Amino acid sequence: MKRVYSASDIGAAGFIQGVLENEGIQALVKHGLLSGAAGELPPTECWPEVWVMEDEDETRAREIIEAVTASGPEDVTGWTCPGCGESLEAAFTQCWNCGRERN
Ligand SMILES: [Zn+2]
Incomplete structure (x- = not known):
């Protein structure tokens, strides 16, 4: 799995996930806050993150995200x-x- 995006807003992360899935890329949203150590990390470390399941999708996913954003x-x-x-x-x-x- 590869992290391809992080957002300050869970809705934005979900939007990116949806765009990737429309392109046939398996993606999921991870919640930074649930990964532990929240409060000791800078806020950006707690942002929701979008990950792709297959490593080989990373490059294409980044291109798609770049186009969307x-x-x-x-x-x-x-x-x-x-x-x-x-x-x-x-x-x-x-x-x-x-x-x-x-x-
Ligand atoms: Zn609107």
């Missing part, structure tokens, strides 16, 4: 979905909650 380097602020009000990270060009495109 692609945004300009100047775009570093998050946004709020006008459709459902969800707070989204800047990396997402589409709302993972309701599917609405950022505009």
